[in-house]
Amino acid sequence: MDLKDKIRVIPDFPEKGIRFKDITTLLNDGEAFHYTIDQFVKEVEDKDFDLVIGPESRGFIVGTPLAYALKKGFVPVRKPNKLPGETIRYEYKLEYGSDSLEIHRDAIKPGQKVIIADDLLATGGTIYSTIKLIEELGGIIVGVLFLIELTYLEGRQRLEGYDVRSLVKY
Template identity: 60%
Template sequence: MDFKDYIRVIPDFPQPGISFKDITTLLNDGEKYRLAIEELKSRVSHLKIDLIAGPEARGFVVGAPLAYALGVGFVPIRKSGKLPYETIEVGYDLEYGKDKLAMHTDAVKPGQNVLIADDLLATGGTISTSVDLVRKLGGNVVGTAFLIELGDLNGRAKLPGIDVFSLVHYDF
């Protein structure tokens, strides 16, 4: 199945020159959404995974159902100040500023194998920050999984030695 057929492309959003990949059209088709999660599951099921972590917000809609399908736990990665318990944080650069991502300090135990899942791999900033968080807690990042990868933005370069699994690839 070509999942590209279920992803809406919106030109010039959120600014001119950007071609936004809108996954809501995939998510609102229950059968295609299920098939996308099942396909990701088949691509990562050979890995020994104890937990799946997903950065907010669309990492939740990929990571949580994938964790359920694999029978493992899910760990949310949130923006700074959004988690109620003690956290660790890692900062990262945005196009026009800086931000921080956070996890609970007890979310990952040393030695646990973690797959990080998100909707999109672009420049790799969010996912490499998520990798740093998992590693700071002693977890092993065994791979990353995405619905979409924007190949020309070369986000893979920020994930040396980490397997990357993507359902759909776009190149400019």
Template identity: 50%
Template sequence: MTDLLPVLPIMDLKPFIREIPDFPKPGILFRDITTLLQNPAGLRATIELFEEKCSHLNPDYIVGMESRGFIFGAPLAYRMNIGFVPVRKPGKLPAAVHSVEYELEYGTDTLEMHQDAVQPGSRILIVDDLIATGGTAGATAKLVQQIGCELVGCAFLIELKELQGRDRLPQVPIVTLVEY
């Protein structure tokens, strides 16, 4: 694909991510990506880094989870000239869906994808902003595999390594751009 804009030099994305102590509750250090999103150079560099690190996986589709997975997944799919498929919470998609229920700290939750979004055998790359405990990404991987697709990898802007979320994912390549 021919770039519409010149490629930016590789940059460190950490300076674009704001740290907010005690949010959403005391003792939590929140990594706020809104400061990255509002910076054109930082946002472009993020998408270009994802493309550079993931294009060799040759996905047919990018699957992004509601809602920040949409922010990075859709422009990455555009750059890679492939389709984007949203995964949403229950009741948000208007047609027939595949769904997966997964465990939370207290209770369960469900994720859904349109039944006609991808064909069995499609090569899928999961993209999201953050991997912490791996619950949402793990459930999305399970959903993709349950419908007969090949999960070729997962890509995250941020990985909170101490929470070991990648241990809840299948053994596929995992790309992270920033680690804490």
């Protein structure tokens, strides 16, 4: 199945010149969504790991079914003030301003091996922040999975040293 055919491209969203990759059309197609998660499973079935980590919010959409399929736990990485327990935070810079992500302090035990799953690799800022949170807790990243990679934004370079895989490249 060619997953590119299942992803709608919306020109000039959220601003002029951007060609937004909309995965809702893929998610709406049960066969395509099932195929996507099956492909994720194939990408990591040879890896030894304990947890799947998904950054807010579309990392939840692809990460939880992956964790379910592999009988692994799932850990959400959230925007600030969304998690009820004690958290740690990583702040990162954007082109204009900054943002941050949080994870529960007790979500990952030192030495636990994790896979990160998300929908899109663009500049790599969100995933880099997620990696920093995991590593601060003593977690070991054994793989990073994306549905889509925007190769022209070179986010993979920011993730050098990690096993990065993507199903669709633009």
